[in-house]
Amino acid sequence: MSHPVSQHPRVVFVGAGSVVFTRQLLTDLFGFDDLPPLQIVLYDVDADRLQVAKGTADQVRERLGRPAEVIATLNRREALDGADFVINMIQVGGIDGTRADLEIPARYGLRQTIGDTTGIGGVFRGLRTFPVLSAIAEEMIELCPDAWFLNYTNPMAMNIWWLSLVAPRIKAVGLCHSVYWTVHDLCELIKVPIGEVDYAAGGVNHQAWLTTWERDGEDLYPLLEKVIADDPEMLRRVRVEIFRRVGCYPTETSEHSAEYLSWFLRSDEQIARYRLTPLEYLQISEDNVAEFRQARDDLAAGRPLELPREPAEYAPQVIHAMITGTSRRIHANTPNVGLIDNLPDRAVVEVPALVDAEGVHPLPFGPVPPVGAALNRSYLSVAELTVTAALTGDPELVRRAVLVDPNAASSISPEQIWAACDDLTAAHARYLPRSLGGELEL
Secondary structure (H helix, E strand, C coil): CCCCCCCCCEEEEECCCCHHHHHHHHHHHHCCCCCCCEEEEEECCCHHHHHHHHHHHHHHHHHHCCCEEEEEECCHHHHHCCCCEEEECCCCCHHHHHHHHHHHHHHCCCCCCCCCCCHHHHHHHHHHHHHHHHHHHHHHHHHCCCCEEEECCCCHHHHHHHHHHHCCCCEEEECCCHHHHHHHHHHHHHCCCHHHCEEEEEEECCEEEEEEEEECCEECHHHHHHHHHHCHHHHHCHHHHHHHHHCCEECCCHHHHHCCCCCCCCCHHHHHHCCCCCCHHHHHHHHHHHHHHHHHHHHHCCCCCCCCCCCCCHHHHHHHHHHHCCCEEEEEEEECCCCECCCCCCCEEEEEEEEECCEEEECCCECCCHHHHHHHHHHHHHHHHHHHHHHHCCHHHHHHHHHCCHHHHHHCCHHHHHHHHHHHHHHCHHHCEHHHCCCECC
16 A cells, blocks of 8 residues: 555444345455454444444454454444455445436436446436545545545446546545456356356446456357357347457446446337346345345344355455555546547446455556447446536536446436436435535535
């Protein structure tokens, strides 16, 4: 790191009430036996969820036998004071915000599956997250200016882009498990152990392209093509269709990938063909609430929580690498400064990166496949217009961001896009600045 980590490194979880994800991160982090005693600080705006997060952290620490101090607080400034690492996983608006993002556009015929990354759902999730990110960054500059900000909150590209403009001195990097799990699942499909594989992906978050996938220098794509050829049902997978047309596999699930393009959600026929479930994230969100309640009940009854079986997240790996000086390779989201040749400068891209005691070092990637870059640029246009709308306070740019989204443009008219944005602005007014039609005084 560029500054010495304290003797008891302070790791702050912002949005710790996401208790299942907090459990995964803590299990991964406490899985390292060569870390010094950590100070784990849990912050959330929801007292009930924070209490469950605290009970979760205490149980994971005890079961894995790690020396750590666990602090829970509803005061963000108190949490951030003296932090070495800040893990961000907030969801501004909670499940009600998610419900609005999906259900309101659906009334106009605009179908989404997840709605948290790009398109109309991603736009409004970004707009209500930016003010909170700005406030966190301002407090970090005052209270922990050398800390690393490790972001998991979606829309990933928009959030990191926003921070790069409003708080460039903050050391922020976006972390997402989609590249790792894509390769993990592909390796299972072709029956090759992931530990024997070299891989690299580049592009944008949730739409990066797996350009290198090899074992001992041998390209593994022909093995995947054989699996596809032997099973006609594989052709009903969104990602297989994208792979066949683009030439590289995309790094997010079919559910996510379907809503970043104009190809899949525009008709009932396509939805049936590719086995998609519009509004799927509503059920996923309800399942997350059920998992929270189960964790709360298990803790109250003194039952052991189910712990993840294998490490899966980058933030613990980043923290371990910086504290111990262990060098490792991850994929990270960061502004495009000489990283991907055929994507816009300063736009936020996802590329391989090295992590060591000095920090996160994104690696120059070169070009991504030309058609992949063309699709990425559509995605980045939505992100750029959204960030610019928030910076300038121009509500017309919000609508234009949705207008250039491929899924929206293929599904509903400009008039309907404007109307849906009006309705979403009203639904999210308490989280949006007045300049964009909301109620926030910034």
